[in-house]
Each structure stands twice: as structure tokens, then as C-alpha cells.
Amino acid sequence: xxxxxxxxxxxxRFCFLMTGDAAKAQTxxxxxxxxxxxxxDADEPPPDRLWFFREARERCIAVTEEGIQAExxxxxxxxxxxxxxxxxxxxxxxxxxxWISAAPEPQRSAMALFYLDEFTLPELLSLLDMxxxxxxxxxxxxxxxxxxxxxxTTAYYGGEAHHAG
Amino acid sequence: MEEKRIMPDKSELLLGCAxxxxxxxxxxxxxxxxxxxxxxxxxxxFGHQQAFDKALAKLVRNIPVDEQLAxxxxxxxxxxxxxxxxxxxxxxxVMIAIGIALLVIGGVTAYRVYEKLxxxxxxxxxxxxxxxxxxxxxxxxxxxxxxxxALSDLFFMKHHxxxxxxxxxxxxxxxxxxxxxxxxxxxxxxxxxxxxxxxQFFLFPAEPDKEGKINDFSDxxxxxxxxxxxAVTQRNGVCFMAVIRGGEKDLRAYLEKKNA
Numbered sequence: 566x567x568x569x570x571x572x573x574x575x576x577x578r579f580c581f582l583m584t585g586d587a588a589k590a591q592t593x594x595x596x597x598x599x600x601x602x603x604x605x606d607a608d609e610p611p612p613d614r615l616w617f618f619r620e621a622r623e624r625c626i627a628v629t630e631e632g633i634q635a636e637x638x639x640x641x642x643x644x645x646x647x648x649x650x651x652x653x654x655x656x657x658x659x660x661x662x663x664w665i666s667a668a669p670e671p672q673r674s675a676m677a678l679f680y681l682d683e684f685t686l687p688e689l690l691s692l693l694d695m696x697x698x699x700x701x702x703x704x705x706x707x708x709x710x711x712x713x714x715x716x717x718t719t720a721y722y723g724g725e726a727h728h729a730g
Numbered sequence: 731m732e733e734k735r736i737m738p739d740k741s742e743l744l745l746g747c748a749x750x751x752x753x754x755x756x757x758x759x760x761x762x763x764x765x766x767x768x769x770x771x772x773x774x775x776f777g778h779q780q781a782f783d784k785a786l787a788k789l790v791r792n793i794p795v796d797e798q799l800a801x802x803x804x805x806x807x808x809x810x811x812x813x814x815x816x817x818x819x820x821x822x823x824v825m826i827a828i829g830i831a832l833l834v835i836g837g838v839t840a841y842r843v844y845e846k847l848x849x850x851x852x853x854x855x856x857x858x859x860x861x862x863x864x865x866x867x868x869x870x871x872x873x874x875x876x877x878x879x880a881l882s883d884l885f886f887m888k889h890h891x892x893x894x895x896x897x898x899x900x901x902x903x904x905x906x907x908x909x910x911x912x913x914x915x916x917x918x919x920x921x922x923x924x925x926x927x928x929x930q931f932f933l934f935p936a937e938p939d940k941e942g943k944i945n946d947f948s949d950x951x952x953x954x955x956x957x958x959x960x961a962v963t964q965r966n967g968v969c970f971m972a973v974i975r976g977g978e979k980d981l982r983a984y985l986e987k988k989n990a
Contacts, residue, residue, distance in 0.1 A: 578793045591799060645778045653785035658793040661786065682750040682787040686757060689747070701746030708782060 573598065575683050576617050581658075582677035583625035585666030593624040615684075618692055622674055629666065642709035643716055652715045664714060668707065671695065675703040741766060745776060750783045850951050851944075852937035852969050855916045856962050859932045860955040862913075862921075863973040866930070871907030871923050878903045878922055878931060885910065885920050885933070893966035894920050894933040899985055900972055903929070927980075932971040936964050950985055952978050961985060 576597065580590035597620045601611050611617060646652065665676045671693060678689055679700075689700060741763035748764055749756060767776045819825055874881075879901025885894040889910045903924040910920050913934075922931040936944050950961045953971075960971040961981045974980050 574795055577795055577799060578790055581793050582790065587796065591796065594799070645775070645782050647774075647778050647781075649778065649782040650785040653782070653789060656789060658789050661789050662793065679747065680750070680783070680786045680790045682790070685753070685755075686744075686747060686749065686760060697747065698743045701743040705746040708779065711786075712782070 575681055576621055579618060579677055579681055580621050580625055582662050582665045582680070583622065583673060584629055585659075585663040589625075589628045593621055593628050596624055597621040615688060615692055618678065622692070626670065626674075641713045642706065643713040645708060645712050646716070649712060649715065652719045655719055656715075664711060668710075672703045672707055675700055676707045679704050745779075748776075748780070748783075750780075750787045850947065850962070850964075851939045852934075852962070852964070853951075853953055855934060855937060856932075856953045856960050856969065856971050857955050858913070858915060859919065859934065859971060860953060860958045860960050860973060862919075863930045863932070863960075864956065864958050864975075866921075871909045871921065873907045874905055876905055877901060878905050878924055881905065881908055881920075881922060884908070889918070889920070891918060891920060891933070893968045895965070895968070895970070896922070896931060896933075897963060897965070897970055900924075900929075900931060900970075927974055930973045932960075932969075932973065934969050934971075936967045936969050950981075952981070954978070 573594075577590060577594045580593040580597075581587065584590045584593065597617055600620060601617060604610055665673055665680075667673075668676060675689075675693055675695075678684060678692055684692065686697065686700075690697060693700060740759070744760050744763045745767055748760065752764075764776075767773060878896045879898070882895045885891040891910065903926045906923040906925055908920065908922045910918065913919050916934045918935065920933040922933075923929075924931065936946070938944050944967050946964045946966065948963060948965065950963050953960045953962060954977075958973060958975055959978050959981055960973045961978075962969055962971045964970070972981060972984070
């Protein structure tokens with residue numbers, strides 16, 4: 566796939582998921598795109614679209630380093646509920662971004678890239694520099710933790726979802 | 731009691747990160763794992779996982795993009811499409827290989843065209859006889875030890891071949907044998923094998939030009955075929971060709987020696 570501005574909305578969404586903050590996401594996004602434009606002007610354009618996401622990931626990690634860092638393994642887990650889709654439908658994208666951005670690295674990057682639904686498995690593994698087993702573990706535990714969080718924040722009664730709190 | 735953790739197999743690992751949207755070109759192992767789980771007891775669990783993933787992906791797609799930021803997306807020149815420059819194309823090994831192949835083909839074609847343009851009538855016959863020279867052995871010829879120049883009379887007396895004369899440049903060479911044979915294309919051919927550098931001489935009827943005229947030439951013209959070279963001259967409607975295994979310079983040595 567060619568690197569065009571058509572890929573940029575997904576890049577911004579990735580930054581938003583990684584930072585959980587529109588201003589920080591915008592900064593990381595704009596810096597990445599500016600860097601790409603500078604390289605293109607210097608006749609050294611980004612080699613592929615993965616370059617954008619690698620760069621943006623580093624910027625997002627850097628921009629969020631100052632905040633409170635999440636620690637791995639502290640969240641409770643729950644089995645995926647048959648009603649999970651309905652529970653998720655009650656959420657806003659901002660809530661999802663806040664949750665993902667609070668996850669520890671590399672789970673945060675794995676979840677953000679995976680749920681962009683943009684990349685093939687080999688691309689994901691290349692971006693995250695990990696093996697399939699590691700990615701699978703991160704995504705699976707992320708699912709269960711998110712389900713646990715869903716269960717604690719939303720309740721589902723007879724096909725209608727309500728916020729618990 | 732602590733729950734015993736079971737090591738997941740490869741297909742389970744793959745299913746953990748199964749694609750949310752199944753696109754063409756999916757990895758075979760992943761495709762197999764998905765098909766298997768859909769027909770197993772775990773189909774419902776996997777279905778829940780997929781519904782969960784799709785719902786989250788949908789939420790991600792709904793992430794709003796600021797209007798100010800959206801302007802970045804319409805500036806197509808901000809991140810231009812990476813086009814492969816001609817330098818990069820030229821440096822591609824495949825292109826280099828194709829280029830070399832085309833050069834070789836072009837060179838051979840140009841050489842062939844040049845050769846045809848400068849060919850004399852009968853050059854094709856001469857080349858055909860070069861292949862005869864390459865495939866023959868001296869035992870096929872009738873043994874005969876004399877001067878090559880003396881065979882003109884033999885060809886005339888025995889085979890009624892008029893003007894089948896060996897030029898003076900080669901007339902003194904000692905022969906090993908000779909024969910006269912009919913060739914489908916060249917017709918009556920006299921072949922002489924000499925001791926000197928295992929050279930062979932061929933005498934054969936000249937080829938008329940496009941207008942049907944036979945134009946003799948007293949100079950030496952060369953033909954080559956697969957490492958064999960022939961020097962041809964034409965007198966009285968008969969071509970004489972001295973053949974040697976080697977290049978033009980090997981034959982020129984004999985021709986220049988005589989001229990000197």
C-alpha cells in the first residue's frame with residue numbers, strides 16, 4: 566500500500582489510542598507527518614506506511630512518559646462475555662482511548678495497533694518487534710482486562726446496556 | 731489450590747490475535763486455525779471474541795478527527811506518494827539483467843545484419859561447408875599425397891570439374907587426401923585435406939547474385955562458424971575456400987606470406 570495522506574486518519578487514531586489525549590495525539594501525529602514531509606523534501610521519503618506508525622509510536626511513548634506509568638499485571642481479568650459487543654456499544658471512543666493509553670507498554674501499543682484493524686499479522690509483529698505468541702498473550706490478556714473493566718463500569722440487562730456508575 | 735496453566739498450542743496463539751476483518755492473502759496457518767475453531771466446541775467462545783474485537787474496532791473507527799487536523803489529510807502534497815525514481819528502477823537487479831540481455835540480443839542482431847550486408851554471394855554455402863569441415867575426419871577422404879595445386883587436373887580428368895583450381899597461395903601445400911561429393915545445397919564439392927595445420931580446402935560452384943550474374947572476386951573474404959574460419963576467393967565461377975580451426979588472423983598469415 567502506498568504511503569499517502571489517505572492513511573493519515575488511522576495514524577491519528579493510533580496516536581489518540583496511545584495517548585488518550587487529543588492534544589498529545591495531535592502533537593505526536595503532526596510531528597510524525599512533518600518529519601515525513603521533511604524526509605520527502607530531502608529526497609529520502611519514508612520507505613513504507615509502517616514507518617509512520619513506528620515513528621508515531623515512539624513519539625507517543627515519549628510524550629506520555631511524564632505521566633503516571635501503568636504497571637503490568639495489576640488489573641483483574643474476566644472471560645469475554647457474550648454481551649461484550651453490546652457493552653462496548655455504550656462506550657465512547659474517548660473512554661476506550663483512556664483505557665488503552667493507561668495500559669503498560671508494550672500492551673498499549675499492541676492493543677492500539679491491533680484494534681486499528683489496519684495491519685496483517687506479519688505487519689503487526691514487525692511494528693511491535695515481537696513474536697506471534699507474545700502478541701497473542703498481550704491481546705488476550707488485554708481483552709480479559711477490558712472485559713473486567715467493562716463489567717465493573719457497565720451492566721447489561723435484557724439487551725439494554727447501562728452505565729453502572 | 732492454584733489452577734494449573736496449560737501451554738496453549740500454536741493455533742490457540744494465532745486465534746488470540748486473529749484478524750478482526752478477514753482480508754484476502756491471510757496467512758495459511760491462521761486461516762486453518764480459524765476454520766478449525768469454527769467447527770469445534772470452542773466456536774462459541776471464538777465467536778464472542780470476534781464480536782468483542784469487531785465492537786472495539788468499530789469504536790476505534792469512530793474516533794473523531796479534529797477539523798483543523800482533517801485539513802492535513804486533504805493536503806495530498808504533504809506526504810507525496812513514493813514513486814520509484816528512474817535511478818532506483820535502473821539499479822534494480824532484474825532491470826539490469828533485462829538490460830544486459832537486450833544488449834546481447836541487440837549486439838548479436840546487429841552483428842548478423844552487418845554480416846548479411848557485407849556477405850558475398852555464396853557466403854551461406856561457405857558456412858555450410860565450414861560445418862562439414864568441423865564434422866569430418868581425414869579417413870573419409872581418399873588418401874593422396876601430392877601438391878594441392880596438382881589436384882586441378884585430377885578433378886577435371888576424373889570428375890569433369892572445370893576450373894576447380896587451387897590458388898597459388900595454397901598450391902604448394904602437401905595433401906593428405908581428397909574427395910568429391912554432392913551436397914544438396916552446394917552441389918558438386920571438391921574437398922582437400924592438407925598436412926599444414928590440418929587445413930582443409932573446398933572448391934564449389936559460385937553463387938549468382940540477385941540479377942543472376944556470377945561476379946568473381948580475386949580478394950579474400952572471410953566466413954566464420956563456431957570457431958572455424960574460411961578464406962574464400964572466386965575465380966572462373968568457382969569458389970575456393972581454405973578452412974582452418976581458429977580465427978581470421980591464422981589464415982591471414984598464409985595470405986600475407988604469399989603477398990610478401
